[in-house]
Amino acid sequence: xxxxxxxxxxxxxxxxxxxxxxxxxxxxxxxxxxxxxxxxxxxxxxxxxxxxxxxxxxxxxxxxxxxxxxxxxxxxxxxxxxxxxxxxxxxxxxxxxxxxxxxxxxxxxxxxxxxxxxxxxxxxxxxxxxxxxxxxxxxxxxxxxxxxxxxxxxxxxxxxxxxxxxxxxxxxxxxxxxxxxxxxxxxxxxxxxxxxxxxxxxxxxxxxxxxxxxxxxxxxxxxxxxxxxxxxxxxxxxxxxxxxxxxxxxxxxxxxxxxxxxxxxxxxxxxxxxxxxxxxxxxxxxxxxxxxxxxxxxxxxxxxxxxxxxxxxxxxxxxxxxxxxxxxxxxxxxxxxxxxxxxxxxxxxxxxxxxxxxxxxxxxxxx
Ligand SMILES: [Fe+2]
Numbered sequence: 001x002x003x004x005x006x007x008x009x010x011x012x013x014x015x016x017x018x019x020x021x022x023x024x025x026x027x028x029x030x031x032x033x034x035x036x037x038x039x040x041x042x043x044x045x046x047x048x049x050x051x052x053x054x055x056x057x058x059x060x061x062x063x064x065x066x067x068x069x070x071x072x073x074x075x076x077x078x079x080x081x082x083x084x085x086x087x088x089x090x091x092x093x094x095x096x097x098x099x100x101x102x103x104x105x106x107x108x109x110x111x112x113x114x115x116x117x118x119x120x121x122x123x124x125x126x127x128x129x130x131x132x133x134x135x136x137x138x139x140x141x142x143x144x145x146x147x148x149x150x151x152x153x154x155x156x157x158x159x160x161x162x163x164x165x166x167x168x169x170x171x172x173x174x175x176x177x178x179x180x181x182x183x184x185x186x187x188x189x190x191x192x193x194x195x196x197x198x199x200x201x202x203x204x205x206x207x208x209x210x211x212x213x214x215x216x217x218x219x220x221x222x223x224x225x226x227x228x229x230x231x232x233x234x235x236x237x238x239x240x241x242x243x244x245x246x247x248x249x250x251x252x253x254x255x256x257x258x259x260x261x262x263x264x265x266x267x268x269x270x271x272x273x274x275x276x277x278x279x280x281x282x283x284x285x286x287x288x289x290x291x292x293x294x295x296x297x298x299x300x301x302x303x304x305x306x307x308x309x310x311x312x313x314x315x316x317x318x319x320x321x322x323x324x325x326x327x328x329x330x331x332x333x334x335x336x337x338x339x340x341x342x343x344x345x346x347x348x349x350x351x352x353x354x355x356x357x358x359x360x361x362x363x364x365x366x367x
Pocket of ligand 1: 171173
């Protein structure tokens with residue numbers, strides 16, 4: 001065997017199987033996104049030029065397998081062959097970083113009491129964070145960004161039936177899998193109240209609730225990142241903020257908006273953030289994205305409102321300064337975001353090329 005697929009490597013990293021991941025891409029590609037814990041040797045040009053000594057003097061730790069990684073899984077094959085010729089057990093990652101975009105890991109968010117379990121399902125290859133909330137026999141999913149099967153398998157493992165699926169907003173940087181998950185699991189699909197999507201859903205308006213024997217989910221309309229953006233407050237303590245608020249930043253308000261609309265949205269965001277900050281300071285914020293690869297460390301990406309209050313200086317500015325700062329700090333738009341939005345508004349997934357469409361690092365936040 002000369003190759004390894006994403007699911008196998010993902011499982012090895014999750015289970016702590018000893019492996020050295022060797023990233024051979026040029027530095028400018030690596031800084032965009034990488035596999036947590038991987039080592040890096042910029043051997044791309046040398047390998048492309050058939051330099052047989054491209055990896056000759058590299059020292060690897062112990063007798064453990066080496067997985068070579070490039071952008072799409074072709075040059076990494078050459079690297080693996082060179083290493084094999086040196087007597088090293090080497091495998092090439094099938095599909096490279098493009099395929100790795102779908103890799104994920106989980107972290108359990110500690111919840112007192114032991115009845116309720118919250119799994120943060122982290123798409124490490126892309127930075128999307130989704131959530132599986134389970135108690136008794138029932139589960140809720142928020143912001144599904146991976147294939148339905150991932151959530152169905154996790155729920156089954158815990159003896160849960162997924163009964164409700166929520167999105168915090170119409171996403172622009174990844175294809176929502178919520179509609180498909182709701183269809184496959186027979187769950188109800190809840191979206192923020194809006195006229196953007198062209199498929200049936202149950203609308204969540206500000207203050208609307210969903211109650212199960214152990215969970216009370218309350219919608220908080222928080223326009224800004226998008227006008228329909230909605231946070232969900234669970235049991236008055238945990239807040240799923242989507243792309244409105246992150247532990248170290250706030251959501252960008254400019255996607256699919258001209259300059260004037262961006263101003264309007266930035267102003268709305270200012271008010272939404274202060275609405276959130278009025279909640280108790282020990283409220284735990286669980287965001288919808290992160291802008292760096294998620295380690296396989298089981299540590300949830302989360303922060304209390306008190307921590308965010310200290311960390312994110314922008315929220316203490318006046319409204320005018322806040323808007324001014326946002327306009328100055330807008331990052332480049334994510335590639336293909338208009339097409340992604342179109343698919344999400346139709347509730348469809350493309351038949352092929354999902355990872356092409358979702359290519360690129362997550363760019364939802366301003367920090
Ligand atoms: Fe977003």
